[in-house]
Amino acid sequence: MNIAVIGTGYVGLVAGACLAETGNHVICADVDEDKVRRLNQGQIPIYEPGLKPLVVRNLDQKRLTFTTDTAGAVRASHVIFIAVGTPPDEDGSADLQHVLAVARTIGQAMDGERIVITKSTVPVGTARRVRETIEAATEHPVHVCSNPEFLKEGAAVDDFMHPDRVVLGVDDPGAEKVLRELYAPFMRRGDRLLVMDVPSAEITKYAANSMLATRISFMNAVALLCEKTGADVDMVRQGVGTDERIGSAFLFPGVGYGGSCFPKDVKALARTMKDLGAPSEILDAVESVNEAQKRILLDRIVHRFGDNLQGRRFAVWGLAFKPNTDDMREAPSRVTIQGLVERGAEVVAHDPEAMDEARRVLDARVRYREIDYDCLAGADALVIHTEWQPYRFPDFRRIRSELGLPIVFDGRNIWSPEKMEELGFEYHSIGRGTVGSVSIP
Secondary structure, three states: OEEEEEOOOHHHHHHHHHHHHOOOEEEEEOOOHHHHHHHHOOOOOOOOOOHHHHHHHHHHOOOEEEEOOHHHHHHOOOEEEEOOOOOEOOOOOEOOHHHHHHHHHHHHHOOOOEEEEEOOOOOOOHHHHHHHHHHOOOOOOEEEEEOOOOOOOOOHHHHHHOOOOEEEEOOOHHHHHHHHHHHHHHOOOOOOEEEEOHHHHHHHHHHHHHHHHHHHHHHHHHHHHHHHHOOOHHHHHHHHHOOOOOOOOOOOOOOOOOOOOHHHHHHHHHHHHHHHOOOOHHHHHHHHHHHHHHOHHHHHHHHHHOOOOOOOEEEEEOOOOOOOOOOOOOOHHHHHHHHHHHOOOEEEEEOOOOHHHHHHHOOOOOEEOOOHHHHOOOOOEEEEOOOOHHHHOOOHHHHHHHOOOOEEEEOOOOOOHHHHHHOOOEEEOOOOOOEOOOOOO
16 A cells, blocks of 8 residues: 655554555655655664664665655655644644645645554544645545554554554544555454544543543552551552553552643643533643653752752762653753752763753753763662663662762662662652652762
C-alpha cells in the first residue's frame, strides 16, 4: 500500500517506520529540510529503543523515504496520515493550526480519492474540521478517519508492532476495509482492532491519557497523606493495586508526570469540557496536584538547606521525564534544577540519553558529566528524578564516600529507606518519611 505520513515528529516517525516494516511504501513528509536530509541518511533526531535500525533497514530496502514535498507525497499515496504537532494554546486547548494547514495542502494536492487519517492527538470535532478544510480545496472525494496513537515513549516501536489495541474512528465502509487491511499484520496475536464512530475515537485518546494522569496525581496526593500520618505509601500502593478492579499500573508516587502527552492532553480535555459545558473539576485537580508535585524536591531541598543556596552543590541523576527516552518536555527535573540555579546553587547532572537535550533547554550554568558517579564529588546532596535502570543498584558506599554530605532526595522511590538508613544516609523519598539525619555545616 502507498502511504504518506505528514510530520516526522515522535508519532509520525515511529508510525512511518513501522508501517514500512510490514511491506508498505511509505513517504514521510516534513517542512524541516535539514531534518529530512538527516533522516534520509539514517540519522534519528530522537532516542527511542529500536527505532534507528528500523528506519535504516527500511531506507535501505527503499520502502521508506523522507521528503519536504508534501504535495508530492499526497499525490503518490492513497492513505495519508496527519501526524503533525498539536501544542497547547494559551487557554490549554490544542492548537490545530498545523493540522488544518496540512489539510489544506492535502486538498490542493489531491488528484483523486483519498483516505486521510488524523494520527495527531486532536480534540473531538477535529476530523470534521479536517474534512471541511480538504473539501473546500478539492472536488475529489475524501474519507477522514481518526486513528489515535497509544505509544509509550521508550517502548513505542513494540507498542506499534504489537499493540494492545488499535482504535479506528470511521464513517465509511470502504475506508474501514482499507484500514483493516493496513493493520492486519499487527493483529497476529488476535484481533485488537476497535472500530467506532469518529467522535468516540477522538475522545478515547484524551480520556485514556487523562485517566492515567489521574491515577498518578491521586497516588501522589495519597503519598503526602502518608507522610503526615506515618504510613508507608508502598504498602498502601500494594494494598490498592492488588484489587482486581483497580490494578497496579500508574500508582507509583513520585515527582509528577511530564512528557509530551499527559500535560497537554489533560489541559486540552479539560478545555473541551469547559467549552461544551461538561464538568472539568476532576482534571483541573489532576493538573493542580501535578504542578505542585513537580516542586516537591525543590521545596524539600530549600526546607533542608535554606533559600540561599550560594556555595552549595547538588548532583542530579536523571533529566528525562521518564526512562528510555531523551524527552525533557515538561520534565520535573527542569523545575528542580531551575529553582536550584536561581538560588545560587551549582548543579552537576547526568542522564544516560538526555544530556544533549538538556544542554538545549536548561540553564547554561548547569554542568554535565558523562559518568554518573562523576557528578557526586563534594556535592551537598544527590537528587534523583528519573528511574533509569543503571541508577537502581549502584555502589552505595561509593556514593557515600564521594558526596560531601550523604544526603539523598529520591523523587522516584527507587531505593529502600531501611537500607539507606543502615548505610548512613539521610534519605528523603515520596510518601515514606525521611530516615537518617546528617548535620549540615
